[in-house]
Amino acid sequence: xxxxxxxxxxxxxxxxxxxxxxxxxxxxxxxxxxxxxxxxxxxxxxxxxxxxxxxxxxxxxxxxxxxxxxxxxxxxxxxxxxxxxxxxxxxxxxxxxxxxxxxxxxxxxxxxxxxxxxxxxxxxxxxxxxxxxxxxxxxxxxxxxxxxxxxxxxxxxxxxxxx
Numbered sequence: 001x002x003x004x005x006x007x008x009x010x011x012x013x014x015x016x017x018x019x020x021x022x023x024x025x026x027x028x029x030x031x032x033x034x035x036x037x038x039x040x041x042x043x044x045x046x047x048x049x050x051x052x053x054x055x056x057x058x059x060x061x062x063x064x065x066x067x068x069x070x071x072x073x074x075x076x077x078x079x080x081x082x083x084x085x086x087x088x089x090x091x092x093x094x095x096x097x098x099x100x101x102x103x104x105x106x107x108x109x110x111x112x113x114x115x116x117x118x119x120x121x122x123x124x125x126x127x128x129x130x131x132x133x134x135x136x137x138x139x140x141x142x143x144x145x146x147x148x149x150x151x152x153x154x155x156x157x158x159x160x161x162x163x
Contacts, residue, residue: 072112
């Protein structure tokens with residue numbers, strides 16, 4: 001059921017924002033807890049313009065420590081991507097390469113990069129993960145960005161055994 005609701009929410013979001021003019025939509029496509037307690041988050045970007053660079057701040061501050069940033073369209077385009085442990089991420093190309101506009105509006109086809117996140121504080125059902133963003137096109141042109149907040153589904157299991 002969780003996958004159904006997540007896909008339904010994604011489709012609803014695309015439907016709602018399809019009537020709004022934007023150049024870049026940014027959000028979290030998937031968010032999965034790993035066996036070691038870390039999380040992997042696939043960050044997507046649906047873009048109408050070429051992207052020459054980005055600066056993102058993970059929100060809320062202090063919830064996670066970024067361990068690594070890798071993969072996706074950023075890596076394929078040859079971007080140098082780095083992340084500070086406190087949540088700031090940068091991506092750009094020294095050679096002037098860009099990430100071309102999206103060919104599909106499906107978010108799973110538009111993964112910008114993957115983050116490995118170490119939780120610093122507990123999440124609850126009120127937790128919302130988002131970004132402050134600065135996106136730049138060729139020549140440093142600022143690109144209007146719509147950030148879609150992500151609300152993780154927290155499933156609590158009972159510690160008590162049924163008798």
